[in-house]
Amino acid sequence: MSTPETARSPLGSIALARSGDKGAHANIGVWVASSEAYAFVLHSLRPAVVAAHFAIPVAHVDRYELANLRAVNFVLRGVLGTGGGSASLRTDAQAKAYAQALLRLELDIPSALLDAAARPPFTKGSR
Amino acid sequence: MTAPTATAATAATAATAATGTVREPLLVGNGQGFWGDTIAGPMRLVREGPLHYLTLDYLAEVTMSILHKARRRDPAAGYATDFVKLLAEILPECHERGIRIIANAGGVNPRACADAVGALAARLGRGGLRIGVVDGDELVGRVGALVDGGELFTNLDTGENLAPQLGRLQSANAYLGAWPIVDALRDGADIVITGRCTDASLTVAPIAHEFGWSPEDHNRLAAATVAGHIIECGAQCTGGNFEGWRDVRGWATIGYPIVEAYADGSFVVTKHRGTGGLVNCDTVTAQLLYEIADPRRYLTADVVADFTSIELHDDGPDRVRVTGVHGVAPTPTYKVSCTLQAGFKAVGQLTVPGPDAVEKAQLTADILFDRLALQRVHFGAAERLVEVIGAGVCLAPGAPAAFIADPPEVVLRIAVQSADRGAVDRFGSELASLLTSGPPGLTGFAGGRPKPSDVLEHWPALVAKTAVNPQVEVREVPA
Numbered sequence: 001m002s003t004p005e006t007a008r009s010p011l012g013s014i015a016l017a018r019s020g021d022k023g024a025h026a027n028i029g030v031w032v033a034s035s036e037a038y039a040f041v042l043h044s045l046r047p048a049v050v051a052a053h054f055a056i057p058v059a060h061v062d063r064y065e066l067a068n069l070r071a072v073n074f075v076l077r078g079v080l081g082t083g084g085g086s087a088s089l090r091t092d093a094q095a096k097a098y099a100q101a102l103l104r105l106e107l108d109i110p111s112a113l114l115d116a117a118a119r120p121p122f123t124k125g126s127r
Numbered sequence: 128m129t130a131p132t133a134t135a136a137t138a139a140t141a142a143t144a145a146t147g148t149v150r151e152p153l154l155v156g157n158g159q160g161f162w163g164d165t166i167a168g169p170m171r172l173v174r175e176g177p178l179h180y181l182t183l184d185y186l187a188e189v190t191m192s193i194l195h196k197a198r199r200r201d202p203a204a205g206y207a208t209d210f211v212k213l214l215a216e217i218l219p220e221c222h223e224r225g226i227r228i229i230a231n232a233g234g235v236n237p238r239a240c241a242d243a244v245g246a247l248a249a250r251l252g253r254g255g256l257r258i259g260v261v262d263g264d265e266l267v268g269r270v271g272a273l274v275d276g277g278e279l280f281t282n283l284d285t286g287e288n289l290a291p292q293l294g295r296l297q298s299a300n301a302y303l304g305a306w307p308i309v310d311a312l313r314d315g316a317d318i319v320i321t322g323r324c325t326d327a328s329l330t331v332a333p334i335a336h337e338f339g340w341s342p343e344d345h346n347r348l349a350a351a352t353v354a355g356h357i358i359e360c361g362a363q364c365t366g367g368n369f370e371g372w373r374d375v376r377g378w379a380t381i382g383y384p385i386v387e388a389y390a391d392g393s394f395v396v397t398k399h400r401g402t403g404g405l406v407n408c409d410t411v412t413a414q415l416l417y418e419i420a421d422p423r424r425y426l427t428a429d430v431v432a433d434f435t436s437i438e439l440h441d442d443g444p445d446r447v448r449v450t451g452v453h454g455v456a457p458t459p460t461y462k463v464s465c466t467l468q469a470g471f472k473a474v475g476q477l478t479v480p481g482p483d484a485v486e487k488a489q490l491t492a493d494i495l496f497d498r499l500a501l502q503r504v505h506f507g508a509a510e511r512l513v514e515v516i517g518a519g520v521c522l523a524p525g526a527p528a529a530f531i532a533d534p535p536e537v538v539l540r541i542a543v544q545s546a547d548r549g550a551v552d553r554f555g556s557e558l559a560s561l562l563t564s565g566p567p568g569l570t571g572f573a574g575g576r577p578k579p580s581d582v583l584e585h586w587p588a589l590v591a592k593t594a595v596n597p598q599v600e601v602r603e604v605p606a
Contacts, residue, residue: 016370016409020418023587024284029416031409055524066422066435069412075420082285083584086189087469089512089542097521099370104526 006110012103014113015041019098022075023084026095028102031071037113038070044107050074053105054098074102150179152387152395153337155330155354159183159230160361162190162207166216168361168383173217173226176399178385179337181221182329183210183230184359191323192466192583194234195267195298205236206320211243214318215251222253222317229308229329233320235298237262238600240320245604254606259311259319263598266299266463266590273594280463280588289588295468297583301461301590304428306342307597308332314601323464325427327355330386338390342429349432349454350392352425356432357396357414357449358384364396364414366404377403382445393450395442406445428461428592430454461595465586471551471579472544475558478571480536487566488515488539494565495541495557504553506543514540538571544582551579 011017011030014037019028030045032038042065051058054076062075076098085093092098156178158169162185172178185207198205210232221228233240241260248256266273271293274280280289280299289296300323309332311319319332331351334340340347357364364384366375382402387395396411398404415434419425422434436453479488492513496506514520517537522530543554555577562569 012370016413018368018370018413018417022418022420023585025420027416027419029413029419031412031416053523053525062420064420064422066416068435068437069415069439071412071416073416073419073422078284083467083469083582083586084188084284085585086192086466087582087584089472089474089544091514091516091520091540096368098523101521101523101526103370104522104530106527 003108006108007114008106009109009114010103011045011105011107014109015103017099017103019095019102021080021085021094024078024080024082026076026079026098028074028076028098029071030074030102031069033070034113035070038067040110040113041072045072047074049105050076050102053102054079149390150337152389153180153334154178154385154387155180155182155333155358156383156385157182157184157330157358157361158383159185160359160363161185161187162209164361166209166213169213170216171380171399171402172383172385173220175402178226180333181226181228182333182358183213183228183232184326184329185210185230185232186234186323188464188466188585189583191235191298191300191464194236195466196581198235203236203239203242206234206240206243207232210240211247214244214247218248218253219251222256227312227317227319227333229319229321229332231321231324231326231329233260233262233322235265235300235322237320237322241602244318244320245602248604253604256318256604257314257316257601258604259308259314259316259599259601261303261307261311261319261321261324261597261599263596264301264303264323266301266595267296270296270299270465273590278590278594280465280586280590283587283589289465289586292467292586297466297468299463299465301463301595302428303461303595303597304328304457305331305335306429307599309336310599311601312336314599316601325429326359327352327427328429330355330358331429334388338388345430345454345456346452347392348430350394350449350452351388352427352430352432352454353415353434353437353449353452354386354388354394354396356425357411358386360414360417362404363417364410365398365406366410369405369410369413371409375405379403392452393448395446395448397446406447408439408441408447411439411447411449426458426462428457430457459592460589461592463588463590465588467584467586469582469584470544470546471548472542472582473551473555473577473579474540474542475555475577476541476571477539477558477561477569478536479539479566480568480570481533484534484537485515485518488518488537489513491539491561491565491569492541495561498557499553502553504550506545506550506554510544512542516540548579555579
């Protein structure tokens with residue numbers, strides 16, 4: 001539930017992402033601009049949440065952490081079907097659009113993280 | 128931040144002793160992310176600034192299957208012909224400036240590719256040019272024997288063994304590493320043409336060669352692998368396919384990526400000054416996360432790189448410095464990419480105007496499949512896909528419903544597949560008549576009736592490195 005300290009907002013308000021295919025699997029990398037935002041992502045962007053968003057079994061979602069990049073990498077196993085992108089009938093056979101789809105996920109995001117300074121694009125600063 | 132300066136000095140000294148001169152930083156640019164990428168990328172890399180090595184990555188998994196098919200029709204085909212067209216534009220300048228070119232354009236026929244390049248070089252008066260060829264990656268003729276010898280080629284996605292599927296096998300290529308390319312460079316190759324190899328190895332090879340690294344320099348090889356991973360998709364690290372797209376300027380003249388490599392393994396990702404696009408920690412992070420699984424174990428033929436060790440530093444406009452990369456010894460296997468024949472498919476599209484565009488699109492698809500059923504043409508649930516583009520095809524099922532309102536129009540996209548080519552052909556024949564015998568306003572039927580094309584199933588597997596024999600040959604264009 002949204003509270004005075006949080007606001008229901010898409011993940012894309014605080015994060016950037018890129019997706020692609022790896023055989024039958026899709027991967028989505030998500031990263032944020034600050035350690036506070038990263039702590040929030042680690043806590044709230046759980047495999048179960050991502051699985052529900054894409055309507056796939058939670059057992060098919062692996063999450064890997066890259067603290068050095070303030071990033072998490074999701075692997076959605078088997079979502080592109082046996083045989084991978086080259087055998088798929090879909091428009092998005094190579095999961096190019098999955099990152100866009102994940103960034104629409106609505107979360108109760110702390111208002112402090114939604115301040116302009118913490119929002120993408122993060123054109124300044126090192127990792 | 129770690130800066131392995133002591134080892135850097137050692138490596139630089141060793142390389143200097145070996146060759147007399149070390150170019151540091153070494154400039155490696157990648158001008159092609161896949162077959163079909165623009166020719167403007169590599170031309171800009173060559174013509175708009177300094178460069179030592181130009182790499183060109185032409186091979187996606189599906190590309191190999193297409194090339195196999197081409198070679199079956201014509202034994203002299205099976206390589207990326209775009210490469211020869213590109214060389215016609217840039218070869219004289221590259222040769223004169225000493226820019227060496229490394230390309231996996233050989234596809235499934237690297238020697239034929241080298242023949243074509245040799246003929247072109249002769250026409251351009253480039254006597255003395257040395258052309259390296261790396262092959263031995265192709266296993267398709269040997270898979271049966273290797274299976275008999277105990278190699279399972281277990282599908283890395285599904286866990287199935289290949290033996291029962293051998294009759295459907297179309298191609299099998301091992302991803303070779305950097306060292307055969309290094310051998311060709313050491314033998315003076317101005318151009319190195321490979322078949323299937325790890326994409327990142329195209330970048331690892333020139334850096335390892337110039338700095339005199341050994342196969343045991345795991346951290347530095349891992350760093351060069353990371354560099355290769357960042358630039359292997361061309362403009363995807365210089366502003367292309369980037370979520371922060373509003374910050375990207377100069378799209379029309381987007382610069383292709385350049386790595387400035389140092390002997391200690393650190394490097395800077397950049398592009399030529401004056402080109403469009405954007406390089407910053409975010410565009411680089413995006414590409415680091417592209418098509419990876421476990422970031423602690425990024426596997427190539429050369430090394431296992433740990434992506435959680437990477438440190439990115441803002442190094443000024445359009446420059447990102449990368450340090451701290453760790454790696455460990457590579458695995459005893461090569462990845463093998465196989466393709467299997469899996470029937471035929473066709474895709475057709477119609478534009479459906481509103482009002483009620485989504486409902487009319489669904490009805491149109493139902494009518495089509497009902498008519499096919501009357502002709503005893505059936506597609507199972509897994510053999511047909513109806514997508515209503517404009518009504519949420521690119522949304523996750525859990526996205527807010529508010530996005531899917533009443534679109535003014537949608538594109539109905541129908542795809543079918545079958546072991547029966549005739550059934551797929553019938554689908555193509557029935558589509559057009561819906562314009563006059565379906566719901567009102569159907570339009571946008573362009574490009575003729577959908578024709579059946581082969582479905583090729585990708586089968587990723589592993590094979591013992593000892594079972595594969597990379598070959599290196601260097602030829603000289605006659606004076």
